[in-house]
Amino acid sequence: MPPETRPADTGVIHDIGYRGYAGPRLGRAYATRSLFTQSLRAAYGLGRSGKSKVLPMLVLGVLTVPAVIMVAIALATHRSELPLDYPRYLSAFGLIVSIFLASQAPVLLSRDLRYHTVPLYFSRPITRGDYVRAKFAAMVSAQFLLMAVPLLVLYIGALLGRLDFGHNTGHFLFGLVTALLYALVPTSVALVIAAATPRRGFGVAGIMGYLAISTVVVAILTRIGTGIELTVPDSAQWAALLSPNDLVESLTNQLFDVGGGGDRLHAPGAFGVAVFIAAVIAMVSGSYGLLLRRYSSV
Amino acid sequence: MNPTVARLTLRGLLGRRRGALLLVVPALLLLVSALASGSSGNEHDLTVKILGQLGLGTLVPILGLVVGTGVIATEIDDGSIVYLLAKPLPRWQIVTTKLAVAIGTTWVFAAVPTLLAGLLLYGTKDGVALGYTVATLIAGAAYSALFLLLGVVTRHAVVAGLGYALVWESLVGNFVAGARTLSVQQWGRSVAEAVAGDAAIGADVSFGVAVPLLLVVTVAATVLASVKLAGLTLAGEE
Numbered sequence: 001m002p003p004e005t006r007p008a009d010t011g012v013i014h015d016i017g018y019r020g021y022a023g024p025r026l027g028r029a030y031a032t033r034s035l036f037t038q039s040l041r042a043a044y045g046l047g048r049s050g051k052s053k054v055l056p057m058l059v060l061g062v063l064t065v066p067a068v069i070m071v072a073i074a075l076a077t078h079r080s081e082l083p084l085d086y087p088r089y090l091s092a093f094g095l096i097v098s099i100f101l102a103s104q105a106p107v108l109l110s111r112d113l114r115y116h117t118v119p120l121y122f123s124r125p126i127t128r129g130d131y132v133r134a135k136f137a138a139m140v141s142a143q144f145l146l147m148a149v150p151l152l153v154l155y156i157g158a159l160l161g162r163l164d165f166g167h168n169t170g171h172f173l174f175g176l177v178t179a180l181l182y183a184l185v186p187t188s189v190a191l192v193i194a195a196a197t198p199r200r201g202f203g204v205a206g207i208m209g210y211l212a213i214s215t216v217v218v219a220i221l222t223r224i225g226t227g228i229e230l231t232v233p234d235s236a237q238w239a240a241l242l243s244p245n246d247l248v249e250s251l252t253n254q255l256f257d258v259g260g261g262g263d264r265l266h267a268p269g270a271f272g273v274a275v276f277i278a279a280v281i282a283m284v285s286g287s288y289g290l291l292l293r294r295y296s297s298v
Numbered sequence: 299m300n301p302t303v304a305r306l307t308l309r310g311l312l313g314r315r316r317g318a319l320l321l322v323v324p325a326l327l328l329l330v331s332a333l334a335s336g337s338s339g340n341e342h343d344l345t346v347k348i349l350g351q352l353g354l355g356t357l358v359p360i361l362g363l364v365v366g367t368g369v370i371a372t373e374i375d376d377g378s379i380v381y382l383l384a385k386p387l388p389r390w391q392i393v394t395t396k397l398a399v400a401i402g403t404t405w406v407f408a409a410v411p412t413l414l415a416g417l418l419l420y421g422t423k424d425g426v427a428l429g430y431t432v433a434t435l436i437a438g439a440a441y442s443a444l445f446l447l448l449g450v451v452t453r454h455a456v457v458a459g460l461g462y463a464l465v466w467e468s469l470v471g472n473f474v475a476g477a478r479t480l481s482v483q484q485w486g487r488s489v490a491e492a493v494a495g496d497a498a499i500g501a502d503v504s505f506g507v508a509v510p511l512l513l514v515v516t517v518a519a520t521v522l523a524s525v526k527l528a529g530l531t532l533a534g535e536e
Contacts, residue, residue, distance in 0.1 A: 055457060095469055103457045199375065201367055201456040208460050209360045213326065216352045220330055223347055224337040 039138030067150035071157030086175025106203030114198035143183035188287035214243035234268035324411035331415035359463035366445025390524035404438035429494030437486030
């Protein structure tokens with residue numbers, strides 16, 4: 001239609017009024033819980049692409065399969081005990097757990113920093129403290145679940161094989177406490193490192209570097225302290241305070257009286273246990289404080 | 299070699315606080331050596347533990363990983379590699395330049411402190427210091443090439459590299475003797491054994507096997523990285 005024959009403009013703007021949302025709001029606690037669930041799922045790659053599931057599921061498999069094999073061996077050879085005690089199992093596979101931690105902690109934190117989604121979270125009702133709490137809880141739970149699965153396999157296997165019920169239940173609980181400590185101490189340090197860099201690669205290398213190097217340094221310092229003696233003296237056991245993984249291993253070895261051999265790591269005496277527990281608390285609360293400080297200005 | 303690319307890579311690698319963070323590696327090695335040199339224990343045993351387990355076994359792979367992926371993977375990650383790829387430079391030259399920077403950095407931050415730590419701990423006896431320095435030089439170069447390739451091929455280069463260095467070389471290599479044949483660390487040790495004698499450093503792979511494998515891996519990694527960089531697709535993060 002040529003322009004001159006077009007009818008006069010009849011468009012109107014209707015004022016339908018602005019209606020704010022007046023319904024019930026789910027609030028801060030709900031938002032924090034959602035962030036927690038979403039982060040916990042992200043740690044295992046659930047709800048993400050198939051590629052991001054590969055590593056978490058691989059680690060879970062690598063950690064669980066030996067437990068199945070051990071149960072099978074114990075049952076087939078009619079042993080009265082599992083080849084590895086529950087807390088020792090976690091220490092033996094510490095490296096695998098560390099790899100999960102190093103690869104997934106940056107997934108939870110670095111990506112939000114890199115794509116500047118952190119300020120978007122804070123424009124919602126959740127506070128900075130809520131964000132840190134949700135992410136911290138999610139990573140700790142992910143780690144704990146990772147270690148609880150093989151322990152559960154061992155325990156169920158032991159019960160099915162009619163191994164001693166009292167002994168196994170007790171040591172299974174020791175194992176769960178150990179798992180909780182492993183899920184708290186190295187994880188809290190790792191989260192601080194992950195929050196320091198928006199680049200995932202640096203985060204992974206930084207966490208793994210710290211965990212692996214500190215373990216080797218502890219081994220060497222222990223050797224230096226041992227000198228020419230055959231068994232590691234108590235004075236050399238203090239070196240374990242430097243490495244999160246060794247700290248937990250020493251503490252639980254002493255608390256639950258597990259492990260053996262001349263090079264067994266253990267917290268030296270009752271005073272040692274007190275100091276090691278204090279170190280655990282200091283490491284976790286200190287890291288949590290650092291995380292809160294890190295997110296106080298983003 | 300292209301001096302401009304080399305300069306920019308070096309600045310990206312060591313600029314700001316990053317250089318200071320890398321300094322942790324030599325500082326740690328020297329600090330532990332200083333502590334050990336005052337101890338009463340078996341000198342040779344301690345030296346082997348510090349230079350072999352801490353230096354060659356842990357610090358060198360991790361440093362190689364940070365440096366090898368740092369020279370190229372970070373640029374691919376944030377997409378700034380396209381400005382470099384758009385320049386009229388052959389892609390293989392970009393790879394060789396970045397590799398040279400990575401190898402040089404690894405040598406300065408790992409091999410020099412290894413030599414100093416070796417001299418501090420054990421003096422010039424039996425060529426122990428020399429042996430471990432040679433092993434660090436060789437392994438550092440091979441790790442750089444390997445991890446640079448990983449940085450071009452996959453977005454999960456650091457995790458893959460850690461998996462190789464810590465799980466395959468250390469964990470699997472500890473239990474399965476055959477795994478040591480395919481270990482950069484053992485190849486480095488093998489060359490060092492040939493240079494410094496087997497009193498200085500032991501290797502599980504023979505010299506005749508290690509050298510061809512080293513050459514093949516280093517050259518193939520460089521060539522493959524050039525080919526991959528020539529047809530690079532910039533993928534988003536999944």
